[in-house]
């Protein structure tokens with residue numbers, strides 16, 4: 807066994823990539839890629855995301871108390887990389903990268919059209935998590951593309967997994 811001193815958390819990867827959409831108080835939407843997300847409760851239905859304190863998305867969620875977890879398929883890989891490297895503090899990513907807003911059903915924050923799964927969440931709790939905040943969202947509406955999801959994702963769903971750094975791919979088959 808080697809000791810993993812650099813990026814020990816990568817032992818928990820690959821992790822499914824999601825793009826979080828949020829909105830600021832003026833109604834400007836933002837999109838931010840995350841690999842750190844997980845379910846935390848089934849009743850009530852809760853999910854958590856870890857967001858760096860400095861992100862524009864963090865400020866947006868603190869202000870509006872809602873967010874959407876958008877699940878991109880492989881055709882959206884480049885969008886996921888861009889939304890994960892450019893900050894909404896600098897750029898309106900929806901405008902500049904031609905992301906299409908799709909109205910949500912239960913909250914004001916829009917979805918990102920073209921995604922293959924959506925979870926519309928209202929803020930349930932916020933915890934300090936070191937250099938991140940852990941935002942726990944209560945799922946108000948969850949939808950997934952019926953071509954790829956029926957109770958679980960099927961093998962045709964080209965989900966994006968992040969291994970760390972610039973390494974992306976499928977989950978290793980066995």
Ligand SMILES: Cc1cc2nc3c(=O)[nH]c(=O)nc-3n(C[C@H](O)[C@H](O)[C@H](O)COP(=O)(O)O)c2cc1C
Nearest residue numbers: 838839840841842857858861862863890892893894
């Ligand atoms: C594949 C990938 C996964 C990422 N995962 C996270 C994450 O889980 N949490 C986080 O805070 N930032 C994560 N990032 C970095 C943010 O997406 C990035 O810093 C983004 O520009 C922040 O945008 P914002 O300031 O507009 O909110 C990830 C980036 C990539 C490319």
